[in-house]
Amino acid sequence: ETGVTQSPTHLIKTRGQQVTLRCSSQSGHNTVSWYQQALGQGPQFIFQYYREEENGRGNFPPRFSGLQFPNYSSELNVNALELDDSALYLCASIPREAGPLGGDTQYFGPGTRLTVL
Amino acid sequence: DQQVKQNSPSLSVQEGRISILNCDYTNSMFDYFLWYKKYPAEGPTFLISISSIKDKNEDGRFTVFLNKSAKHLSLHIVPSQPGDSAVYFCAASALRGSGNTGKLIFGQGTTLQVKP
Numbered sequence: 001e002t003g004v005t006q007s008p009t010h011l012i013k014t015r016g017q018q019v020t021l022r023c024s025s026q027s028g029h030n031t032v033s034w035y036q037q038a039l040g041q042g043p044q045f046i047f048q049y050y051r052e053e054e055n056g057r058g059n060f061p062p063r064f065s066g067l068q069f070p071n072y073s074s075e076l077n078v079n080a081l082e083l084d085d086s087a088l089y090l091c092a093s094i095p096r097e098a099g100p101l102g103g104d105t106q107y108f109g110p111g112t113r114l115t116v117l
Numbered sequence: 118d119q120q121v122k123q124n125s126p127s128l129s130v131q132e133g134r135i136s137i138l139n140c141d142y143t144n145s146m147f148d149y150f151l152w153y154k155k156y157p158a159e160g161p162t163f164l165i166s167i168s169s170i171k172d173k174n175e176d177g178r179f180t181v182f183l184n185k186s187a188k189h190l191s192l193h194i195v196p197s198q199p200g201d202s203a204v205y206f207c208a209a210s211a212l213r214g215s216g217n218t219g220k221l222i223f224g225q226g227t228t229l230q231v232k233p
Contacts, residue, residue: 002160033220042121042206042223043161056220090160106221108153108160 002026004093004109012115018079021112023091025072031055031094032074033106034066038087049074078114086116120144121209123224130231136194138227140207143188147209151221152181152192155204164205165192197231204228 003026013019025032031050035043045058049068063079072093078085092106122141130136138152148169153161167174167181167190174181180193194201205228208221 002162004160035221035223040225042123042208042225043221045220045222048220058220092160106163108162110158110160 002107002109004029004091004107006089006091006109006112008112009110010113010115012117013081014117015081015083017081017116018077019081019114021076021078021089021091021114023074023076023093023109025074025091025093026095026107027072029072029093029095029107032068033092033094034074034076035090035092036060036085036087037090037111038084043090046076081116083116086114088113119225120147121207121222121224123205123207123227125227126225127228127230130197130229132199132231132233133196136192136197136201136229136231138192138194138205138207138229140190140192140224141188142190142209142222144209144211144222145188146211147222149210150181150183150190151208151210152179153206153208153223154201155206155226161206194229197229199231199233202229202231 005024007022033048034046037043046060047057048055052068065077068074088111090111092108151166152164155161165176165179183190204226206223206226208223
């Protein structure tokens with residue numbers, strides 16, 4: 001039990017639509033990373049937020065955006081959904097004492113399974 | 118460009134025997150390596166890590182070995198138990214260097230099945 005929750009657990013959208021995925025971290029976890037895990041692959045880093053600002057981004061287009069809120073929750077927004085966006089989306093939070101580097105202290109949520117038709 | 122590779126998609130081991138999961142990486146800037154375990158419908162759970170200044174780290178039944186010259190790491194589970202059946206991911210990070218964000222680069226995963 002990591003104390004990281006994500007909602008919804010499953011979501012079905014159609015191509016071109018927009019989606020918002022949510023993550024709630026433990027109190028004191030001021031860094032959150034988002035990952036995309038396609039079927040049969042390992043998680044791929046999308047971006048990280050530290051103290052409510054983007055703090056690094058992977059190889060994902062600008063239609064992937066995020067927000068982090070003072071209450072340790074965060075959102076991943078994806079615009080103009082494409083079929084290839086179908087994946088499991090994971091958020092991982094990092095305790096304040098670990099700083100934004102994370103290391104072995106990234107606590108993952110159970111993920112949101114997004115299907116784009 | 119797959120910087121972290123797990124070339125064995127699956128591994129089957131008898132209960133009580135040793136499980137060895139392998140991982141190769143290409144980026145010499147990686148200086149911190151981790152193994153995560155993932156059960157279905159759950160997020161990855163941290164298992165064990167190793168810094169590049171070490172070549173071995175042990176935690177109970179789990180030992181990670183790092184061979185920097187070969188850019189290879191392995192996870193040994195002894196003895197293997199049926200509850201160890203899961204997908205195992207190795208991940209790497211470059212903690213030093215400018216602009217680092219703690220981004221983890223994951224391998225594709227190896228599904229371990231431990232048979233009773």
